[in-house]
Structures are given as C-alpha cells and as structure tokens.
Amino acid sequence: MRAKKYIQDKLKQIITTKGLSWPEKVSLEPPKEKKFGDLATNIALVTSKQVGQNPRQWAESLKDELLKLCPDLEKIEVAGPGFLNFFFKTSFWHEVVKKVFEQKDTYGSSNLGQGKKVQIEYVSANPTGPLHIGHGRGAALGDSLTRIMRFTGFDVHTEYYLNDAGRQMRLLGLSVWVRYQQLCGRSVSLPDECYKGEYIKDIAKEILARYNHDLLSKSEQEAITLCQEAAMHSILEGIKKDLENFRVEHQVWFSEKSLVEQGEVESTLDYLKNKGLAYEQDGALWFKSTQFGDDKDRVLKKSDGLLTYFASDIAYHKNKFDRGFELVVDIWGADHHGYVPRMKAAVQALGKDEESLQVILVQLVNLLREGEPVAMSTRAGEFVTLSEVCEEVGVDAARFIFLTRKSDSHLDFDLEVVKKKSLDNPVYYVQYAHARICSLMLKAKERDINIDQSLNDLLPLLNTEEDMAILKHLDQFSDILTTCARTLSPHHLSYYLQELAGLLHRYYTVHPVLNARDNLLIQARMLLFQAVAQVLKNGLTLLGVDAPQRM
Structure with missing residues (x-):
C-alpha cells in the first residue's frame, strides 16, 4: 500500500x-x-x-x-x-490509476522475496487411483501460492513427490492382479484391503489385452510386480493429464523409489547415526525425535528390516536442502497433522532451522449436490474424480472455490451452487465484474466514445465516495499479495477480488458511466473501470482463473 x-x-x-x-x-x-x-x-x-x-x-x-x-x-x-x-488528499489516490496503466500485467508485483530459493511440494498423492476433489484443493493451493510467490520476487520450484514404493503400491499391484485373474476365468476373491474402483478393472483389461493369459504362467510375485508397474504408469499418466487440465505445474516428479535405489535413505540413516541421533532398540532403528520436541522417538527401520515412510521422508528432505532450497513448503492433508512435529524434528537433525520447513495442512472438502453429501472413499472406489468435477463445473469455478477459504478450514463444495450463474456464486461474481467492464468498453467503442484527454485532466473528476473506495482498494493490491506470500495463504487474494468486484457492482448501480453528465466524466469513469479490470485480471491470473471478456 x-x-x-x-x-x-x-x-x-x-x-x-x-x-x-x-x-x-x-x-x-x-x-x-x-x-x-x-x-x-x-x-x-x-x-x-x-x-x-x-x-x-x-x-x-x-x-x-x-x-x-x-x-x-x-x-x-x-x-x-x-x-x-x-x-x-484525493490527488494522492488518483496516482494509483497511473501506476496500474504504467505497470499493467505486473501491477502488484514486488521484490519481497529477493530471489530466495523456495521449493513447494504439493498434491503428491499416491499413484493408486485418480485424483479426487480433495487433491484438487491442494493442487489449487500449491499452484496459486507458486504464482503469487514468483510474482512477489521468490525463486519458486515446484515438485510432486511420487510415493512409488511401499505397502500401498504393493496393494495396488495385488488389486490389479486379482482383477486380471478374474478376467482370465480364475475364481479368486479381492481381499478387503485392496482397491475396488472400476479403474482397477480397466487397468486389468489393458494388461489382459497386452499379455493375453501369459501372466498366469509367471510366479505370483513376478505377476504382481508387473501389474503394479503397469498400474502405476497408467494412473500416473492420468494424474499428469488431470493436473495439466487443472492448470497446475510440477517442474519435478521425484521418485521415492529412487531415494532407496540410489542409497540416499541408507546414507541419511548413517548421517543420523554418526550424529548420535539414531539408535537401535528391540532390533529396530529409532530416531531421537524427542531431542527436538517431539512427544516420542520414531522408528526409521523396523525389526524386519523394512524402512518406514518416515525414513524416506527424512532422506527426501535432506535431498531438498542439498539442492540449495532455503525454504521448503510441504502441502499435506489435514490427517498428517501429527506428522508435522517429527518432520520439524528431522529438519533440525539435518542442521536446518525448523522454520526452513513450512507445512500447510489442507482440510477435507465436503462434496455436496443440492446439499446432500457425495461419497468420497478411494479404497471402496466410490468417489467423484477431480476431472469429473472440472468437467461439470469448469476449471475456473473449481479453482476459485477451493481458494475461497483458508486451507485448514473445512470447505463445502456444492456442485449445483457452483454451476449457478448468479451473483451468489463467488467465482461468477468476480468474473462477471471483469466481463461487465469489457462489455461497457465495447459499448463505448460502438458509440465512438474514446479517452482523448490526459490523465491529469480526467482523474480529478473521480471525487465521489465510491471513486475513493475503489481507488483505495486498488492501492491495497500489492499489500494483499505480500500478505499471501508471507503467510502462505492465497485465500486472502480471493477475498480481495470479491471485495473489489463488490465495489465495482455497487458503483455501477450508483453512478452512470457511459451516460454520465458530460464527456469528460464519462472518460474519467472509463479510466477507473479499466484500472479495475486490470487488477481483476492480474488477481485472477494469480489464482489460475480466467478473466473472461463476456459471460
């Protein structure tokens, strides 16, 4: 400001x-x-x-x-x-219009971050099924935060951590293997812990089409491994496509398996041992996380020799810091709340300040249709995918609604409400403000109304209470983005845009624009509206939402 x-x-x-x-x-x-x-x-x-x-x-x-x-x-x-x-003085607030016209698409940007190297890791869903609406909320949050932080001077890198090792992947392989056998005529039952969605059957059909009945002659472990790899590849391709359609960027897709295969997990465990921060007890390897404020020590390697997810996560974060990131931002589901203290402890054990890791927790999305809940169980296969939601309500609506509330607050997402073209729908409310201005400018062109006077001559005519309210709000845009970047909270921007749209809509009902009392006042109000349109566009772009010219 x-x-x-x-x-x-x-x-x-x-x-x-x-x-x-x-x-x-x-x-x-x-x-x-x-x-x-x-x-x-x-x-x-x-x-x-x-x-x-x-x-x-x-x-x-x-x-x-x-x-x-x-x-x-x-x-x-x-x-x-x-x-x-x-x-x-009113003349002070008039300067904001000049700034908007001078800076255009860069208005609101700053050098707050001073080039600080930041990594934001988000979505990172296990490749065991299609992305659902809960993943979409994390995707919108991470991508919009990336856009805002880059706009405010941070050097931001984006990453998806691919959990391609561990029990969930083995269950995926087993699920597809059972469905494959059933397609081949074998009488086998799907274990309760397996994935039951229709997509598992579809992947099994793809494998059958490729290998015919050949997998039946292989050992069960070999067949499960092949099914696991085929399923992961198929699901991952779908995830990448869904995220691309959702306008979400991931520069790096980082494999958990690569940490194990390249020895980074074991080297990290050795690092902790050498620092006196890991010890053996009851045949297992433990991390002294209580030394850093955690409520109890944590297992790194079980007595049967299997690594825990925590061991891989420590190695992964060590890898992040070794790549030179000064700030690491992880976006997790709210069910990982208890995991934060131990990761903060691990970061300190790696010799970093605990504040160099920031974890954003994303609460569940309550998916509704006309007020009635829609099932959301991935394992049971009864869920609405992110791609289905986007197909029904559109990418703009989905992204904006996800960002209307703070990430750690529960969010009700009613499919029918979001589709309504009314001013009660927040995304329509904001987009319509931009489209309304574009429509007004088109009408001005049709009437051969042009801005042919200098800004210095026109801006003093913007002197009403409504003019001042809009000008002061435009002046706050950079401050809002600073707040978003510092608090890692893009929802402040969606609030700001709704308030700006509200000021615009109210102005339109109080003051005539193209029918103002004289030509100079018409031009002055057109200038004001053009400035509003530019800021709406800049803000929507940072949220990954289009600024339509007509609706």
Whole structure:
C-alpha cells in the first residue's frame, strides 16, 4: 500500500533523526471506521517513554513535523490518548490509476522475496487411483501460492513427490492382479484391503489385452510386480493429464523409489547415526525425535528390516536442502497433522532451522449436490474424480472455490451452487465484474466514445465516495499479495477480488458511466473501470482463473 509506505518512511525519518529506535509494537493500518481516516498509528503511545513526554503531547509534536514532510496529506488528527489518524488528499489516490496503466500485467508485483530459493511440494498423492476433489484443493493451493510467490520476487520450484514404493503400491499391484485373474476365468476373491474402483478393472483389461493369459504362467510375485508397474504408469499418466487440465505445474516428479535405489535413505540413516541421533532398540532403528520436541522417538527401520515412510521422508528432505532450497513448503492433508512435529524434528537433525520447513495442512472438502453429501472413499472406489468435477463445473469455478477459504478450514463444495450463474456464486461474481467492464468498453467503442484527454485532466473528476473506495482498494493490491506470500495463504487474494468486484457492482448501480453528465466524466469513469479490470485480471491470473471478456 503506497499510503502505508509513504507514512512509514516519514515516521522512520523523524524517529531516526531524534535518535529513537523503531518499536516492534508500532501499528500502522487502515482504521475500522472511515471517520478515523485512511491510516492510523499508535506510534506516539509506544514511543512516548523514549522521549519522556505525555503520549498526546508527543502525538501533537509528531503531527506538526509530519505535516511539513507530507504534502500529500489533507490533515492529521490526534485522537484519544495519542493515536494519529491520517487523511490523504484525493490527488494522492488518483496516482494509483497511473501506476496500474504504467505497470499493467505486473501491477502488484514486488521484490519481497529477493530471489530466495523456495521449493513447494504439493498434491503428491499416491499413484493408486485418480485424483479426487480433495487433491484438487491442494493442487489449487500449491499452484496459486507458486504464482503469487514468483510474482512477489521468490525463486519458486515446484515438485510432486511420487510415493512409488511401499505397502500401498504393493496393494495396488495385488488389486490389479486379482482383477486380471478374474478376467482370465480364475475364481479368486479381492481381499478387503485392496482397491475396488472400476479403474482397477480397466487397468486389468489393458494388461489382459497386452499379455493375453501369459501372466498366469509367471510366479505370483513376478505377476504382481508387473501389474503394479503397469498400474502405476497408467494412473500416473492420468494424474499428469488431470493436473495439466487443472492448470497446475510440477517442474519435478521425484521418485521415492529412487531415494532407496540410489542409497540416499541408507546414507541419511548413517548421517543420523554418526550424529548420535539414531539408535537401535528391540532390533529396530529409532530416531531421537524427542531431542527436538517431539512427544516420542520414531522408528526409521523396523525389526524386519523394512524402512518406514518416515525414513524416506527424512532422506527426501535432506535431498531438498542439498539442492540449495532455503525454504521448503510441504502441502499435506489435514490427517498428517501429527506428522508435522517429527518432520520439524528431522529438519533440525539435518542442521536446518525448523522454520526452513513450512507445512500447510489442507482440510477435507465436503462434496455436496443440492446439499446432500457425495461419497468420497478411494479404497471402496466410490468417489467423484477431480476431472469429473472440472468437467461439470469448469476449471475456473473449481479453482476459485477451493481458494475461497483458508486451507485448514473445512470447505463445502456444492456442485449445483457452483454451476449457478448468479451473483451468489463467488467465482461468477468476480468474473462477471471483469466481463461487465469489457462489455461497457465495447459499448463505448460502438458509440465512438474514446479517452482523448490526459490523465491529469480526467482523474480529478473521480471525487465521489465510491471513486475513493475503489481507488483505495486498488492501492491495497500489492499489500494483499505480500500478505499471501508471507503467510502462505492465497485465500486472502480471493477475498480481495470479491471485495473489489463488490465495489465495482455497487458503483455501477450508483453512478452512470457511459451516460454520465458530460464527456469528460464519462472518460474519467472509463479510466477507473479499466484500472479495475486490470487488477481483476492480474488477481485472477494469480489464482489460475480466467478473466473472461463476456459471460
């Protein structure tokens, strides 16, 4: 927010000149009530002891100095025990339109990250079945966070961790092998723990078409391994296609199996042993995670010699840091909540600050149809896939709805509500604001209405309360993106866009645009609307959602 930086820079100048230190408890934010100005600060209250003055007297002194340094301020009021309330001139807010037109698609970008190397790993679903709507929420979150962090100056790399080793993959192979045998006429039953979806039967049919009955002559282990590899390849191709259609990027697909085969898991275990952070007990190998705040030590290798997922995960994170990432962001399902402390412990054991690993937990999506729940069981095969949801409601709607709430909050996703073309539908509400502006500009062209005056001549005409509300909101765009990047929370952007769309829709009902009282006012309001359209487009793009020109 230019206004915030403008005041903050001047305040720091005064504080430094007086030999004072800038306190952490200083707040400089828009007040809840408009009557208290555009910004308010408590700086006089929290620094009065340093200067040995009554807070209100000190506030009056600061007010006098600030008015000399800040020609863009209309006035400053001292309120209550010593708060400073700032009121900007309307000309200050007009500058935001110039900034939008100058920067266009880059408006709102910044160098917040200063090139910091970040890795974001997301989705990472076991390749044991198609992606469902829960995976879609994590995909939208990870991809949008990537876009926002790159836009704010971070060097972000994206990755999908492929769990292609372990029990779930063996169960996948067994599931397909049983279905294959049934297709060949053998009377075998599918074990309860196996995957039961129709996609398992489809994969078995593909294997039968390729190998005929040849697998029946192989050993069971050999046949299961072949079925497992074929199934994983088929499912993974489907996952990649679904994510591509969902506009989601993964630069690296990292294999868990490769960690084992290349000896990285064992070398990581040796590293922990050499550091005195792993020990043997009851025939198993344990990690001293309690040394780093975990509630108990964790098994790395079982007594039967099998590695735990945790052992592979430690090796994987060591690999991440060895690749030079300064910040590692993992996006997991909420059911992994208990796993966070042990991974934080592992990161510290690897010699890294625990804050260099940030875990975002994604709560479940309650999929509904007209208020009634839709089944979501992958193992039982009774679930709606992400691709089916996107086919029914569209990629734009799915992505936007996923990002309307904080990731650790439960989300109700009603298929029928999301399809409605009404202003009660949040994605329609925002997209319609952009399309509405595009339609208005097209009508202006048809009427041969052009913007032929300079910005300096037109912008002063934007002086109503509704003009100011939109201009101030446009000015906050960069701040919102900074908040998203710092808190790893893209939902702040979806809130912002809904608020901006609301201001636009309300403006349209209060003020005529193409039918304004004179040509200059028409042009001024067209400028304002074009600026709004640009910011809506920039924001929607960062969410991975289209900004349509017509609806």
